[in-house]
Amino acid sequence: MMRCRKCGQRAVINMRHHRLALCEEHYLEWFIAQTQRAIEKYRMFRREHRILVAVSGGKDSLSLWDVLLQLGYEADGLYIGLGIDGGIGYSDVSLEKVRAFHERHPERTLHIVDMKETYGESIPDLARRTRRGRGKPCAVCGLVKRHIMNRVALEGGYFALATGHNLDDEAAVLFQNVLHWQTGYLARQAPVLEEGGGLARKVKPFCRFYEREVAAYALMRGIDYIYDECPYAVGAKTIYYKELLNQLELKSPGSKHQFYLQFLEARRRGLITFAGGQENVDLHPCERCGQPTTAPGLCAFCRLWEGQADGAAVQLL
Ligand code: SF4
Numbered sequence: 001m002m003r004c005r006k007c008g009q010r011a012v013i014n015m016r017h018h019r020l021a022l023c024e025e026h027y028l029e030w031f032i033a034q035t036q037r038a039i040e041k042y043r044m045f046r047r048e049h050r051i052l053v054a055v056s057g058g059k060d061s062l063s064l065w066d067v068l069l070q071l072g073y074e075a076d077g078l079y080i081g082l083g084i085d086g087g088i089g090y091s092d093v094s095l096e097k098v099r100a101f102h103e104r105h106p107e108r109t110l111h112i113v114d115m116k117e118t119y120g121e122s123i124p125d126l127a128r129r130t131r132r133g134r135g136k137p138c139a140v141c142g143l144v145k146r147h148i149m150n151r152v153a154l155e156g157g158y159f160a161l162a163t164g165h166n167l168d169d170e171a172a173v174l175f176q177n178v179l180h181w182q183t184g185y186l187a188r189q190a191p192v193l194e195e196g197g198g199l200a201r202k203v204k205p206f207c208r209f210y211e212r213e214v215a216a217y218a219l220m221r222g223i224d225y226i227y228d229e230c231p232y233a234v235g236a237k238t239i240y241y242k243e244l245l246n247q248l249e250l251k252s253p254g255s256k257h258q259f260y261l262q263f264l265e266a267r268r269r270g271l272i273t274f275a276g277g278q279e280n281v282d283l284h285p286c287e288r289c290g291q292p293t294t295a296p297g298l299c300a301f302c303r304l305w306e307g308q309a310d311g312a313a314v315q316l317l
Pocket residue numbers: 123137138139141142230231232233
């Protein structure tokens with residue numbers, strides 16, 4: 001039997017990369033303390049700041065909201081109703097999970113932006129109508145989510161927008177960006193993106209946790225979340241990269257952790273600098289919605305609705 005390093009009781013989780021086995025009580029304590037350490041290490045936000053957590057109904061975002069509340073932060077939630085069914089009622093079920101979580105924290109605000117109600121079209125509708133959306137709606141969906149998250153964060157006067165990205169997510173994106181030497185993306189892949197030019201500050205407090213660590217936290221805390229991925233995620237490149245990295249991790253535990261954290265460390269020491277990072281982009285306000293854009297005139301989001309006539313005017317950032 002494996003024993004908890006803190007108390008000697010039966011351990012419920014063993015983290016080989018940390019050489020650390022813990023019982024349930026001490027795991028929860030460790031997980032919450034590690035989140036606080038990441039918040040401080042990367043200077044994400046402080047006690048007096050109000051935070052907006054983007055919640056999808058999945059384990060990562062709901063666990064993040066839970067941990068921030070346990071740490072005593074003023075954290076509100078934002079749920080975006082994408083209108084995706086996929087035969088499993090994906091959006092309906094995820095909203096139910098978010099609402100159920102919020103019922104336990106009625107003192108906090110849950111912002112809900114429903115695509116159909118607010119803009120008249122769900123993500124699949126929008127993707128069908130616009131050229132870029134044909135086949136998979138992910139490009140349109142990503143654009144719409146970024147726009148709405150930024151709008152709500154700024155309008156609500158939040159200090160930062162927090163997302164539940166974990167180490168597996170970040171390592172997969174890093175792998176993809178390195179494989180294609182996407183230097184612009186690499187420059188912006190960080191636990192904190194500073195606010196500026198009309199863009200909200202973005203933070204990822206879970207970026208050092210393995211996915212299974214977050215799942216273990218959600219399970220132990222009794223957080224009910226949607227198990228299914230979005231039906232459109234099937235076959236996504238990042239899922240393939242996650243599988244590759246999982247194979248690597250199996251052979252060499254801790255490699256994902258090293259891959260991502262040493263990238264961050266190299267950046268911190270100034271060993272990786274790229275032109276075309278966030279600060280170099282020339283942003284100005286969109287003529288219609290006022291959100292920052294690099295395009296002349298309308299931002300990519302507003303152009304989604306402009307293109308309604310011929311469906312050809314849609315161009316994404
Ligand atoms: S997988 Fe689903 S939620 Fe994710 S970007 Fe694609 S459509 Fe949107």
